[in-house]
Amino acid sequence: MDKLEIKKIILEMGSQARAAAHALTILSADKKNAILRAMATSLREQEVGILEANAKDIAAGEANDLTAAMLDRLRLDHDRIEAIATGIEEVAALADPVGEVLSDWVRPNDIHFEQVRVPIGVIGIIYESRPNVTSDAAVLCLKSGNATILRGGSEAIHSNKAIALALQSGGEKAGLPANAIQLIPFTDRESVSVMASMDQWLDVIIPRGGKGLIETVVSLARMPVIKHYDGICHTYIDKDADMEMAVAIADDAKTHKPGVCNALETLLVHRDIVADFLPKIADVYQSKGVEMRGDATVLELLGDRASAASDEDWDTEYLDLIIAIKVVDSMDEAVKHINTHSSRHSDCIVTSNQSCAQLFMTQVDSACVFHNVSTRFSDGGEFGFGAEIGISTDKLHARGPMALRELTSYQYRVRGDGQIRATHATT
């Protein structure tokens, strides 16, 4: 398709999404929940068609030599479709964030102010291979009153279309406004540029995928982007740490699920306890096949059980059974290392010294700071948020685990009985 044609189609989708967003603002919570449940039902009913579409993507993926891991991410089956449908029903059961009064007050001139939570409007989601994102993202956005424009990856295009169609057809029977959920039906790269340019229609873009995708969106986007670059997470074992707890947390954070963003990548150890602590954790790591890369002190203590860390190691998200280990002389040095090398996602201190922990938490410039808890708890579900659309490493609007509230904005509603500035000013 040529660029002008792509642009025309996507701009038209944008305009339609805005109209849908306006229609969504007056839907009640009950209505939205009924729509969501109808979408789940429709998804189950259209399982055969969705699996047929998915088979096409799998066949194309095999022809294109996708890795086994990529094919697994792409693959749908009965259980996975059931999991997507159940996920929709779980979102329907969550409280509606829209309409919550965040604050209200009355000024001396008797003007009443209310700050009310409202939908953002139109949300663009640009994602890669997993077809379940089509449903997960659209559903969270809908629950929070937003229209969505989805742009999935080419590997999953048939699956995405089938899922979107099931959501739309099921939802519309229950009163989903037309065009509230739209999937761009092609995957030309130009579609990302057009989305990034149309700030009159898209209020925010959320890219979900690898660094290359996010980088492209950030460099092109005229509207806000809420992103999650990476998770270079640290755990600092203070001199006043409980040894047993320190070993358990350093173990869990690294080995419980090494391929995720809240997994530990760099372990910082206070010099005063390193001789005691390091052999203990090294035994655990070695038994679990964790490769250790350390500074001079670590090499001295561990000998050939560890290799030398390079400068690059301090800035690497391994997402694997590899860990960088550094010895520090003070908590200040740990904080400085973290504020220089962390991706501002999740960092932890293990210590029994409360004032030291408080100072660490105040100074570490990350979305989530943990005291005596594994960074693996940096997760919307574990926070109790119900469902998460991602974890933001940005500092504006949404930081850390992002759930329904983070998909809303607010509006000031101001009520009076004829006050005019000329005679009722308070300033």
Added chain:
Amino acid sequence: MDKLEIKKIILEMGSQARAAAHALTILSADKKNAILRAMATSLREQEVGILEANAKDIAAGEANDLTAAMLDRLRLDHDRIEAIATGIEEVAALADPVGEVLSDWVRPNDIHFEQVRVPIGVIGIIYESRPNVTSDAAVLCLKSGNATILRGGSEAIHSNKAIALALQSGGEKAGLPANAIQLIPFTDRESVSVMASMDQWLDVIIPRGGKGLIETVVSLARMPVIKHYDGICHTYIDKDADMEMAVAIADDAKTHKPGVCNALETLLVHRDIVADFLPKIADVYQSKGVEMRGDATVLELLGDRASAASDEDWDTEYLDLIIAIKVVDSMDEAVKHINTHSSRHSDCIVTSNQSCAQLFMTQVDSACVFHNVSTRFSDGGEFGFGAEIGISTDKLHARGPMALRELTSYQYRVRGDGQIRATHATT
């Protein structure tokens, strides 16, 4: 100066600002307030030098044929410097937003969660001619715990340097961290591009100035931009409006201060009451020299007192004694017009019908919606926020009047006693 040199200097300022931001996180409210008061004192003490610098800018402005209005915006005198210093003391007297616990909860596994208000980090301010912005912006950012990099307009460069120096020297005596307030000491256009590119150092850019400046920043910036495009504000006179109140509000909103962003630009009138209302407001407008541009019905009723509005009028921010007037058949039509043409800043309904007002406020997609109150109250001071850094027409992070709270982010602080995900997961 060549581009590479500019880039090197500004990147270095960015790195220094990040270090300053980290130092600012542990300053107490009392300490910040003492620094602010010292800055006010220093500004007063350095009045002679500041006025000398300002005289250079004025002379250059005259040589460059700046308009009288532009020269007035640029000009400083004793009273204006005193006003800036008093403004700093007023900010010192405001409550400190940093450290506020926004929410806290405990999960079933006894992990304690706290969402705490923290500074954003480093804020870039790009502004045009008014030298007082140098102080106003830096001071609000400092109060909220942020480091700033200021880039003012070329017309005010000498004044800006003198003000920044006074703030820095006064503040540092009282404990202001080095580089917490930095002014780019030149005004090459390249400096805007470099700022917009350095998302490793700047957490947000706030452009303050004309549409051209904002457009440039939006198209270049890799980090979030909080902007205020324009204020195309509407007032809708419903069929159930109190006539006297409607005239007073339409008058105030248009004529009280027509050159500001919360002034009325388009008046929408319900057809059922237009024959009654229009002649009344037209008399007021005519007596105050307001030019009226209307649709066919307006022309029919007002004859040659009004001229015909073109399509462009519905999208124009006049900032002047001109008003566009349109007759609508229903509140729905008014809402639709507003959601199509408003800049999402501030819009108003005048009606005695409460449910109609509620529906209007829910459906109008603007930062501030007013019921029976002049849009001129769309102002941080009138909201009771104390001091405002701008009015955001964006929907993410900050919407509407932006004050200290809007210059903060949040951080999750999570405390436990050794919980690990392998054995303490709740999901």
